[in-house]
Amino acid sequence: MKLTRWIAVKIVTGLIMIWVVASAMFLLLRWMPGNPAQTRYAELILHGDTPQQAQRATAALYGFIPKQPLIEQYGHYIWQLLHLNLGQSIQEEGVPVSHIVATAAPWTLIMCLSGIVASFLIGVTLGVASALRRMTKVGDGITWVGAIINGIPTYIVASLLLYVFATEWAIFPQGGTVSILYTPGWNAGYIGNLITHAVLPVTAYTLSLVGAWILTTKSSVISVLGDDFILAAELRGIRPLTVARYILRNAMLPLFTILSLALGLMFSGAVFIEDVFNYPGLGQQLLTSLNDNDYPVLSGAFLLIIVSVIIANFLADLAYPLIDPRVRRS
Amino acid sequence: MSVTASLPPEQLQQALSRSRARSASRWRILVRTPGRVIALAVVIIFTLMALVGPYLYPKNLPINASDIYAPPSLAHPLGTDFAGTDILALIVTGARYVLLAAFIAAVVTLVIGTAAGLGAGYYPRSFGRPIMRVTDFVLAIPGFPLLMVLSTIWSFGSPLQMGLVLGITGWGGIARAVRAQTLSLRERGFVEAARGLGLPGRRVIGTEILPNVAPYVSMNLMIQLTGFIYTEVGLFFLGIVKYSSSNWGVMLNNAVFQADALTNPRSLSYLLSPLICILAITISLVTLANVGDEIFNPRLRRI
Numbered sequence: 001m002k003l004t005r006w007i008a009v010k011i012v013t014g015l016i017m018i019w020v021v022a023s024a025m026f027l028l029l030r031w032m033p034g035n036p037a038q039t040r041y042a043e044l045i046l047h048g049d050t051p052q053q054a055q056r057a058t059a060a061l062y063g064f065i066p067k068q069p070l071i072e073q074y075g076h077y078i079w080q081l082l083h084l085n086l087g088q089s090i091q092e093e094g095v096p097v098s099h100i101v102a103t104a105a106p107w108t109l110i111m112c113l114s115g116i117v118a119s120f121l122i123g124v125t126l127g128v129a130s131a132l133r134r135m136t137k138v139g140d141g142i143t144w145v146g147a148i149i150n151g152i153p154t155y156i157v158a159s160l161l162l163y164v165f166a167t168e169w170a171i172f173p174q175g176g177t178v179s180i181l182y183t184p185g186w187n188a189g190y191i192g193n194l195i196t197h198a199v200l201p202v203t204a205y206t207l208s209l210v211g212a213w214i215l216t217t218k219s220s221v222i223s224v225l226g227d228d229f230i231l232a233a234e235l236r237g238i239r240p241l242t243v244a245r246y247i248l249r250n251a252m253l254p255l256f257t258i259l260s261l262a263l264g265l266m267f268s269g270a271v272f273i274e275d276v277f278n279y280p281g282l283g284q285q286l287l288t289s290l291n292d293n294d295y296p297v298l299s300g301a302f303l304l305i306i307v308s309v310i311i312a313n314f315l316a317d318l319a320y321p322l323i324d325p326r327v328r329r330s
Numbered sequence: 331m332s333v334t335a336s337l338p339p340e341q342l343q344q345a346l347s348r349s350r351a352r353s354a355s356r357w358r359i360l361v362r363t364p365g366r367v368i369a370l371a372v373v374i375i376f377t378l379m380a381l382v383g384p385y386l387y388p389k390n391l392p393i394n395a396s397d398i399y400a401p402p403s404l405a406h407p408l409g410t411d412f413a414g415t416d417i418l419a420l421i422v423t424g425a426r427y428v429l430l431a432a433f434i435a436a437v438v439t440l441v442i443g444t445a446a447g448l449g450a451g452y453y454p455r456s457f458g459r460p461i462m463r464v465t466d467f468v469l470a471i472p473g474f475p476l477l478m479v480l481s482t483i484w485s486f487g488s489p490l491q492m493g494l495v496l497g498i499t500g501w502g503g504i505a506r507a508v509r510a511q512t513l514s515l516r517e518r519g520f521v522e523a524a525r526g527l528g529l530p531g532r533r534v535i536g537t538e539i540l541p542n543v544a545p546y547v548s549m550n551l552m553i554q555l556t557g558f559i560y561t562e563v564g565l566f567f568l569g570i571v572k573y574s575s576s577n578w579g580v581m582l583n584n585a586v587f588q589a590d591a592l593t594n595p596r597s598l599s600y601l602l603s604p605l606i607c608i609l610a611i612t613i614s615l616v617t618l619a620n621v622g623d624e625i626f627n628p629r630l631r632r633i
Binding site: 013017020021031143147148150152153154155156159212215216219254271272275283286287290291298299301302305306309310313324 | 463466467469470471472474475476478479481482483507510511514545546549550553556560563564567568570582586605608609612613616617620
């Protein structure tokens with residue numbers, strides 16, 4: 001009973017957050033230098049449209065009509081949003097924004113999820129190893145590698161991967177998602193080609209996250225290692241594997257917080273990686289729309305990113321008490 | 331001093347030598363390995379560069395069309411760029427924007443994040459609830475896309491503006507991590523004992539909980555500081571932010587997109603110089619974070 005109430009509160013909070021961000025986007029579109037909706041409206045009038053036509057066209061693009069009073073514009077915008085109508089693209093005329101972002105999202109999702117899982121597994125393993133061996137050359141070495149990988153910005157990692165494995169040695173394709181030579185479908189050639197195109201971007205994601213995992217895991221495990229109950233367990237002669245389980249269970253809490261943060265961060269990396277590898281995901285879409293002043297797409301892509309992060313955080317919140325019983329108690 | 335001044339001379343002497351011994355042991359930890367000394371030196375050099383660098387060169391760096399992409403020489407220790415400008419000069423004058431913005435962002439993050447996290451963790455009900463709502467909100471909005479959107483209405487021309495925006499959008503991580511640690515520490519015996527003694531919450535937080543979260547905060551802040559550097563450099567790298575003077579990010583953008591540094595070896599120095607600076611400052615900060623970790627947490631020290 002208490003749990004369902006807690007979940008309901010979380011869902012309502014999430015919806016309120018989405019509403020706040022959507023409202024902020026609305027204001028942003030209006031405050032933006034030159035007010036794009038207003039400019040578009042004026043343009044259409046200049047082209048000889050009647051005010052009604054111009055109004056309808058701007059409303060289709062932005063979800064609100066610039067000549068109306070503010071509150072009515074806002075109501076119209078929210079109403080359209082509730083119907084998942086994000087307006088239309090300016091650059092690709094007449095194409096609904098929801099269609100554009102819906103085609104872009106899966107690419108980013110697949111990239112990011114594979115990158116997060118791979119980097120989590122590799123990073124946590126190396127982090128625990130470096131914490132347990134912290135007095136030795138191996139431990140110091142892992143920490144250094146982690147720090148260096150963490151120190152190389154994603155854009156550089158991506159550019160270097162592209163240069164080495166696509167230009168110098170040409171093992172992997174330069175960019176894009178799949179070669180046009182293959183017919184889409186469940187055939188080996190097509191799937192194989194998709195995977196070869198995905199290898200470099202996924203590697204770039206993995207490398208961009210793995211350093212942070214190593215460093216935080218190490219720091220977290222070390223702080224647990226200093227705890228008295230670990231010493232007591234060791235003195236009691238408990239098997240090392242069991243002690244390791246105690247350590248990991250306790251070290252998970254800060255790591256878990258970071259995992260839910262990484263879900264939000266992944267979109268930042270996505271922008272650079274998709275830009276370098278010409279991968280048509282949400283980050284690429286955000287950048288293109290920014291450069292083209294395609295504000296409806298910009299705001300639509302941004303809203304979708306926010307909603308995904310809110311959902312991811314919600315799922316992480318649900319799992320939080322499962323991992324640390326001390327949190328459940330309070 | 332006001333406390334020790336009233337002590338009898340011999341006790342004062344003891345207190346002074348104790349504090350001297352403590353700072354001496356901290357110094358020993360800091361200089362224990364050559365890597366740490368180098369890290370400290372790197373941070374000091376870059377700080378000095380950011381402080382005085384722009385005064386060492388004329389406001390508009392000289393360009394020389396007959397000397398573009400010059401290899402490193404005595405006159406140009408790191409070579410020249412596409413306009414014949416000395417790369418070393420660009421690096422030195424570009425340090426201020428990058429480091430100052432990251433520093434301002436870090437200060438904002440440290441103050442807001444730690445205070446919010448400690449308060450929210452120690453008073454989960456009264457203070458924690460509203461604060462965590464705000465924190466969740468700040469966290470839910472992915473920083474980089476937000477900055478991209480903000481760049482359409484906000485000018486990032488000065489490091490203060492950049493730093494403030496980075497800091498205000500970036501404190502959520504530390505607040506949440508500190509709160510998680512505080513929530514867990516709160517249930518530990520020594521904190522319950524301190525509360526049982528009737529110490530005020532302010533004191534329990536300051537003397538019992540803060541020292542225990544400090545290593546984590548310092549570690550996290552150093553990682554975040556490097557994160558701030560990438561983020562701002564990244565904004566310039568993508569070429570979506572207007573800039574008034576060159577900095578490392580602008581250099582990287584020019585190197586990759588104008589000078590084709592990835593395929594053109596003659597502009598390699600132009601690409602590598604800002605890159606190595608970013609790497610050097612990052613690795614140094616992480617190394618110093620480890621030093622801080624050891625100082626705060628005596629159990630980690632190697633005897």
